[in-house]
Amino acid sequence: MVSPELLEILVCPYCKTKVDLMKRVWLVCRNPECRRKYPIRDDIPIMLVEEGDKYRDIAVEQLPTS
Ligand SMILES: [Zn+2]
Incomplete structure (x- = not known):
């Protein structure tokens, strides 16, 4: 969390x-x-532009939750 x-x-x-x-x-x-959307992995936010870029065109509803 x-x-x-x-x-x-x-x-x-x-x-x-x-x-x-x-x-x-x-x-x-x-x-x-x-x-841009940044994943949180093992409670650590991955605040990297290259990570955010990967999910830019994916709608929030489509983002994986695990
Ligand atoms: Zn931004």
Whole structure:
């Protein structure tokens, strides 16, 4: 579980916009132009642009939860 305190300070590494926790294991950039999505693996948010790029065109509903 990512703490709310950590969530507060996390931003998208690409555009520096805040991210939202989705489906418990994804951090989704709030910038509609960016839409990068960062996975949380073993409670560690993977805040890397190259990770976010991979899921850019996948809708939040389609993101895997495990
Ligand atoms: Zn972004």
